[in-house]
Amino acid sequence: MALIRHKKMARVRRVLRLTVMFYAATLALVLGSNWFWPRDTAPAPAAQIICLGGAVSRGVLAEDSLMRAERCGGLLLAGHGERVILTGDGAGTLMADHLRAMGIEEARITVEPESRSTLQNALFTARITQTDAPVIVVTDAYHLLRSWVSFRLMGFDHVHLASSEAMVDRTGPMFREVSAIWFNALRLLIYTGTFWVEPAVRDALLA
Template structure:
């Protein structure tokens, strides 16, 4: 019996090391993708025209837009004023209202801007936008470059058929948002699996799980 247990322990340790090694590999690969998007995503290239620009909410502090929210709002206004879409949908709780005000101050007509003010995550941005948009029409999603891949997956998962991407900012040189994005990608993947598995649950409860 003692010999048998002695053999089991090394096997378990090898399995643990193998799992940890895979986790490190997946994390490193995801970090590499985030960094490449942050460094090399084309900022000056305009996307193809679409039916709608969807502006993802960012951060604000004491009623003042943070730099990420400001740059997203300005990029969305730029795309609409360049004739690449007929309307802007700003999506995000709290910050969304401030972003709408900033977009209007840039000369965008009020009738061309709408607000989805309940979402608290990228997945909810996509889910609640799908409720009030024509998902069969092409859309341009605007956010920071490092956030674009996760946004694309989120909007495709929530039913949008043609998702085009536009970066709102220059390269981010702070490690915190980039490292946070790596964790968020895998956390979102887990939540999407849960969301898909709970197709029989009340839609409001499923939506709350995406916050």
């Protein structure tokens, strides 16, 4: 019995070590993106710029959403895209208002107002635009890697990335991002395995 307990404890310790290693590696990627991703480098031009909505507080764009909108508007005005898709429940509509105030023509703005997660950003945007043409995805630097994976998994063939200007100097969002990466992986497994479920219900799995 003692030998069996010893083997079980050894397996538990191995699992814990692997978990810590994977978490640390993911955190290093997130921190590295936040600190070192070039914020003043413009991507190659693309037909569509996709602006991912962030937080909204009492009907007002939070700083992360505002900086993303500023970056998207700047890229449009500089000729790096023809149109912009602003995706996110609440944030999408408010970011569109901000772009109009920057002088972006209404004809160049599309709002996707339903998505509540990065996976839904990608899924719902894929339904309203071409996925085989190059797109530029704009979000905070620490969020770029998860965004790239999400858009690629939802069928986008050519995903270029552009960071908003701000660098997050708080640790909270970094740790939440690491958790979100692994939580997204779990949700994708469930989503993939429930192909027989009604589409609206499957969509909700990614919220």
